[in-house]
Amino acid sequence: MQPEKYDVVVVGAGIGGLGVGALLAHSGYKTLVVEKCDFVGGRFSSYEYEGFTLPTGAVTIHYKDTETEQIFKEVGAELELIDAPTLFYRIAGKDYEMPPKGAIGTGLDIINRLEEDKAKVLGGFAKAMGKEKILGAFRSGTKEPDKEKGITFKDWLLQYTDNEMAHGIFDTIVSTLAAAHSYEISAQAVFSFFVAMKGFRDVGIPARGNRVNMENLAKAVKANGDVWTNCLAKRIVVERGRAKGIVVEKDGGEVEIEAQVVLSNVGPKATVELIGEDNFKEDYLRNLRVNLKPKPVTMVFVASDRPLWPEDGRAAILMVVGARRITSVIPLSSISPQLAPPGQHLLFAFGSPVSNEVRMDVEVEQEQILKDIKEQFPLFEKHGRVIKFDSRNVDDELPEMRTRVGIVVAVETPVKDLYNVGDGCPIMGYTGSNAAAETAVRVAGIVRKQYKPGKA
Template identity: 80%
Template sequence: AKVLGGFAKAVGKEKVLGAFRLGTKEPEKERGRTFKDWLLQYTDNEMAHGIFDTIVSTLAAAHAYEISAAAVFSFFVAMKGFREVAIPPRGNRVNMENLAKVITSNGGDVWTNCPATRIVVGGGKATGVVVQKDGGEVEIASQVVISDIGPKATVELAGEDKFNEDYLRDTRTKLKPKPVTMVFVASDRPLWLEGEPAILMVVGARRITSVIPLSSISPQLAPPGQHLTFCFGSPVSNETRMDVEVEQGQILLDLKEQFPLFEEHGRVIKFDSRNIDDELPEMRARVGEGIGIETPISNLYNVGDACPAPGYTGSNAAAETAKRVAGIVGKRFKPGKA
């Protein structure tokens, strides 16, 4: 809301709110133009464009000149613009452990450090998986296989020859993964003095688009006696592989300029760069892109942010697909032996 307010001041409140209202009511009308081109209809104000490029890059996984206006409007309709920020106070691992407890308490089993090596396919349907366990391979028969490793990796495990060309083409052209460079900064003083439990969106920096003061949200995440700040950096293009060394260098310059206390009181404790061809990029699909949860192989489903419902992205998209697939499986299959 604060960012939208700044945009409204830059171009005129009524103009922006009116145009946005129309866009969110009929997002499909804007499918033929990028969000930047849509915005140029109303203003060429540099600050306005900078604000929205930061918003879109941070939340929708692409720059304003790379994503359709229709996709951006569908995001604001579906996700309400991310009004809240949730950070697990003890990290995401605790959430996974709690989920595992629910599974085991209901008679299921959870294996860790047991990577899947193959999805077993026979007669055009998935019949199980092969995993590594205790130094050997174990084949597990199942009525249904649900994959959360991304459509491309799923194809590799099942065998490319099991999929039709249309589906393979979609995995090459519709995913649009998002590269990112993340940096964790420890400091003996808060770098963002007004650091409330929220996301700071940075406009006009070289690479940094958003900053989260993690220790303001959960002090136990920081090194003892220190503050912890988490920054996202977006490359100029999300379409090609980024040069990791260049990106990290640009982010260091941003840190020095955006946070004057950094050089004297801060230190980088970790860089984490994810390229478009990494096993786990920041997102496997930007808003408005992606492929479906069903595959040409019967009983084989994809879940995750590569298969989002319209307007969804990131972990919200992943959760929505998991819920959707669980509903399908619950209706089509009955518990029992495969």
């Protein structure tokens, strides 16, 4: 059988794959995206579960003035997000509302006040933290992140304070946003993240789940190509060091697709497997082994017959300081009621294991998270139930992130006409779904420069 011909073929329909596919289809390249699942979006999607709409991954989407927004705008696809509501920090069991700007300073003020109260009760003097000194050093860090290359963020902070609550706040922020504990990543990485992603600002929550958004992107691909779901790519065809196309399983048979350029969204390691390790030099393979540090996570979804937090049902987001595992809590149905069936509520929490370096014991993680939920939300025992735990281990095919903030992996590969897209190839300071979107924009730029559309 004659191979099918496209200008561009993309393996995987995550935000990276569909993003680059949509951009190139829109620029006149006849594009095919193949996806092995029966839905599009990968870890940027959603599914129905007992009447609730649950995320497959990303929930807090950095979108304003980001590459994610750029992709949807450029191809004319709708991105349905609700702006993130007010943020609260739970410190020492009490909730504090954060201002839209300056949340870190407010958090440090609260800690100083709590220390004063403690000193009043116990007698003696409160050990005041030099808030201005910390904020000043933080600002300098964001101006010149590269100066803070050699130390972890925790060691950086220890130069200014050893206050446990202050370390707790920063660890919660870093774990939630930068996908590693403060003792696991460099201060340079954290500052670069704050510069690139603007912390927790400009975030949106998918109104009806991200699947709707990704189906909108798939439509943009189909305007000048196709998206095949239920279609596993079995190998990438390489001849004399150049990618020529792919072979997929479709309708029970094998189909060969030829293209000028092959883009892979399956992660750099899985891309190598689709070709065979023997085709790569040891240097390249070692670089991937060292730099790809997948992030484990457990998400817990809790249903209830009344809102568990905030108890009045307002839309809000909570960062919990000092819990066993949970760091952030999002009452999804208070933000978008259509995510739960009528009369029910849906809350979800992220649980970060103590170490992101090693395999987590899933059973232990889930036990610890359940203890947190019971302790943090008194209404849970009477009104709530866990509908699902979703744990992603370090060696899972779809971890939380393929690598952590501060690690840079190239989109170029040693094979000509083959590029990677997705969160396994971030630039400095990027992580999560927008890291994947950034690769889509970058690789679309490379393709537009090096290949002419209309050859297929």
